[in-house]
Each structure stands twice: as structure tokens, then as C-alpha cells.
Amino acid sequence: MVGAYAQGSIIMAHTYAIRHLVASHPTGFEVNLQQQTTGAAPWHGWYKFPKIGLALTYYDFHNPALGYAFSASPYISKSISRNAKHDLSFRLGAGLAFLTNPYNQETNHKNTIASSALNATLQFRFEYDYALTPHLGLLVGAGLNHYSNGATTKPNFGVNLPSVVLGLNYHQQRPAPRTNANAPLPAEIGHTFFNVSTSVGFKQRTEGDKQKYLVNSLTVAVGRRMNRKSNLLLGLEGFNDRSLKATLNDTTRAGLAQPDVKKAGIFVGHELLFGRLVFDSHLGFYLYAPYKSSTPYYERLGLKYHFTNLLFGAVDLKIHRGAADVIEFKIGARL
Template sequence: MFCLIVLLQSSLLAQSTDHESFPASAYTSQIEGSLYKGFIMMHDEKIGHLIKSHPQGFRISYIRNTYGAKYWEQAYGYPDLGISFSYQNYLNPILGKSLAIVPFLNLYLYRGKISSLSGSLGTGLAYHTNPHDQKNNNSNLALGSSFSAALYIALKYQVSITNDLSAGMFVHMDHYSNGAIRKPNSGINLIQTGASFSFNFQKQGHQFQKWPKKTLTNKKFYLTLLPSISFKEVGRGGGVIHPSYNLNVSINHPLSWFHTINFGVDGFYDIALKKWIEEDTPGNTTDFKSAAITLGHQLMIGKISFLTQLGYHVYRPYTGLYSDFYQRYGLRIHLHPHIAVSGSLKTYLGKAEHVEWGLLFRL
């Protein structure tokens, strides 16, 4: 996971030059500091005993402002790209503290002369100081491991005080979950609000570049293969971690430079599920393998793409844990026109099954 986040950071902050682009000097940067306070959402009754404080923390971010050096920057309204370090104090000895590194994308909903309204989305890696422990901290049912994925969503209103200094107010949600690698895995959702101050470097005098509209001429269908692996703990906490193997084969159809739809099939060889069946019901010989059909959408932003996908199991003999429908949310970093690194979360309406790591091959 750390390797994927490093690749994402380098892709966001140092996108390679397109065959048509303006000089790299068209970018400027900011340093931003934020303070916030909020509450833990009650998304699962199991964590009700943990919701007795108002967590607080801070975030320090490095932000790169775009001005259309590449065509996709103009198409998305000249977004900001950044990476942040955050500190979260739950003010609860059971939960402890969380530290996170999160690359993010900042999209502008409104941009005026002195004020702006923007939305941010980021995903990264978090470290938790006091995770669940069967002997010493078995009341922490929200954070099952020291490391987990981190998801960040925010809405911010910002006002320029001077040419170099800006102040803002924001509300954001932070989500931490290990994707069922370790149990328990209820995860934790925080809603927080606060204030931010940012210092801009060399922002004065930069102009937004304008590109002529591009039309995608090659809309041919193409095939992709995505073998992946995931890891899950068997049992209800403190069990053994086993792998699960998946192969997705998809037919893809580009609609534009930025949107592609796909239809495919999933095949799962879930050793973790096999062990679960054996331990939960000794002598049960129900097949642990499964297959599904998928329908999805891929959003391209430079060399990064975001996947949303709906799946339906057409073969799944063992039905004791999840429903037939599932969702997949993924991030892909394209290293080559025919190869991409992929990380995705397979979930059932908010109930995470596992995180999948793989290599995508375009044929």
C-alpha cells in the first residue's frame, strides 16, 4: 500500500509532460495549515461505547496550483494537487491517536477574484497508536490494526487576505479502515470543521492557459486483464491471515478523453473464505470459489484513473457472509499505455470485504 501511495504522490505532484504542454513554470505552490475539531459518526452500534469525546487535530498540506499546463487541467477547471500530513487526537485512551499521509485532488466549484469554494478528495495511509488488541485493548472495535487506509473528503470556502496569504473555513470527513485485513474492522468516520491559513508562492502574475477543444477520435473497444491479490483475517479477531486471488477480464469502451465504461467478469479463488467455511462448520464442503459480472466507469485525470464498479455474483455456492451485489472503488496509476498499478476496495454497501492489489494489462 505504501508503494502505491508513493506512486500516487509522484504522479499527482510531478505529472510527466504531455506531447503538448506549456512550461512547468506555469505551476505555483502553497503551504497550508489547518486546525479542526468534530465528532465520530455512529455508523455501527458496535462502536457506540467509543463515541464519548470530540476529537481534534491539525493538518499540514503542500499544494500545487495548476494553470492549464496540460489539457486535462483545463478540462477539470484548473484543480489543485497536494499531499497532506494529519494528526488526529481522539481524546479517548481506547482509540489513541492517528497519523496519516494523504495525496489529494482539490476541485473548484466556484472561483472568484478574492474567494473560492472547492471540494477535495484524497486517499492515503494512516497509522494508529492504539489499535485493537485481544489482551490489552479489546474495547477498540473500530481500528483493528496499526496501519489502515485513509479517505479524506472536504468542502472549503477560502478568502484571499493579501496576494500571498489566504484564510479558509471547511468541513471534512475522514474515514479509516483496514479493509478486513485485520479484525475487528468496523472502521471509523469523523466529521470535523475548522479553519485554515495558507501561504502562496509566486502566485501573482500567472495566467490560466487555454487549449483548443480536443475530440477523441479513437473510441475502439479494448480488452484488459487485471490479476490481483488480497489478504483477510479468518475468525472474529486474532486469527490467521489468508490470501484471496481475483482475475477481472473487462471489455472497455472510451467515451471521451476522460470517461471510459467497462463490462467484465470476476473470478475469485478465496482461500480465506475456504478456511472460514472449514472452521465455522467442520465437514462443510461447499465450494468457496465464486464468479461475477461487472459494470463500471473509469475517470481519467492525467496518468491517474478512478474506478467505480458494480458487481453481481452469478456463481457463489457459499452465501453465509455477503449479498449477491457488491461495489468496487479503485485507484489506478498508469505507468505505461498498457500497464497500470491498481488498488481497490471491494465492499457490500459499506461492509468492506477486502482491498485488492494488482497489475492491469491492456491488450
């Protein structure tokens, strides 16, 4: 399937620091390439044959301080109600975005949304596709687009764009043929496994300090396959954020002892499984944190991909009370 959609949006004033930017109404255009799963992999049937695709999106913020945005977002779309004439679905995607006019202290100090050209993008949307002909569909939708660099550079308040969508889809075949609707249960259900991983990330402390500080972690977790779609995890991890040491050096009086900036925590996690691709979410609590630089708990959202049965890679966003802390690039092994 190929689709082309127009988008109209507003900028949400989710923090006072971006209120001066919410006057414009961004508009955009999206080209969409999508494939209907047919049962070639067992997970297709387990999720009632979702669609997978790639969205290429252009946005004009209609504000010279913000400029334009270009993004590419792989996504998965799950039907809520579907028959030969219509398809109501929910779509979730994540990818990379390029913003043409990021923050610059001398030339563009008004753009407090993003201080780097390269950003992450998240997208979710409800879509309704109505068949005008056997091949042509009218699509209407409503959702949210989000752009942020995950505090790699600051300021980074990010932007949330609630959007309405209108466009057309060309379906090569509607509905697509399906096989293997009752795929057998995976043999791993009820089995326990172990994960060992390490990550690196970089973050900026303040707008005035341009240095990128290394943040890394080490994680050990035990997991269990609960059903066709889910793993549950329990783990321990340690963190070393060099930006905290730099902050202490700036704020501690000469001669006074400094607390340890290293942290250790325990977390519970869930993994939603799509074959080799995994969407993970964690909630953690610090057990060891002598330097109280954040909330006593943290969250993590991310995507993991198993290259082999042993080796995996992941990109995670670590969060404190809804605010991005760092983007983590992770490599690990499943034992």
C-alpha cells in the first residue's frame, strides 16, 4: 500500500518555556509505504495480522525560529475494526527527524524546543480508511507527533504536535490474503532467561556548558516468557553520569567532600514481542544514590532488536518524572 496525507497541527504548551512558540499552526505532508502481514511469521497471527510501514513526513512550523522538520518513522499499525469496506486502526512509530533551525545562543535563542538538528521522533495515531474503490481508500486520522533529542543537548523541551490527517491510500490488494492464523504457541513460554547488557549515552548539562558528558550503565536481569506476546523482567543496574560530577565541581565549596555520583537501582520491566523486534518499558528505583540529583525512581522506554538468539541491541530513552534524561545505546546478550 502507498499513501499520501496532509496534516494540520497545533503546538502544545506543555511547559512555560515554550509558550512564546505556540502561536503558529504547523502543517505537514506525509508519504507512507505500508505492507500487510500475511502470516509468514507466527507473530503475525498472534497480533491479528498488523500492518508494518515507513512514514516519511515533512512539517512547516510556520515560524522562522523553528523552521522545518523532516522525519522517517518505521511503524506498526493494529486494526481495531476491519472488514472489506473499512479499517479502523491504531498506529505507533518511532524514528529520526531533522530540524532545520535548532537553538543557537547567538542567532536563534527563541527556539527552546530543540538545540540539535538531529532528533528522535515518536508518532501515534488513530486512522480510519474507507474503501472508495477496490484499490483506493480515503483516510482520516488524529494523533500526536513528538520531536526531542533526549537531552543530548540543551535546551531540549521537545515539541508535541496534536494532528489531524486527511489523505488517500492505494491498496494493491484489499484485503490481503492471510495464512497461519492459528500459529502454535512458542516453546519458550514458561522458560527463564538472563540478560546482560551495557550502554553509552551523551548529555549536555546546561545551555552554557557545550561539553557532551558520557553516561553509561551496566544491567543484569532475569526474565520469563509469560505468553505469546510478553516477557517480564526483574533486574539490577548501575549508572555513571559524568555530568553530575561536573555539576558538583561547580557547586561544592573548596575543601568539602563530594558525594559519590554513581547510582544503582532495581527495576521491573515488560517486553512486548514482535518477532525479533521488542518494545520494552521499565520502572526502576534507585537503591544507591548518595547524590540526590533526580527523583528516586526512573522510567525507560525503548526498542530492542535481537540480531541472533544470543546478541541484541537497543535504543532506550531514560526518563525522570516525564523529563528526558539521556538516550542510551545498548548492546547485550541473552543467556
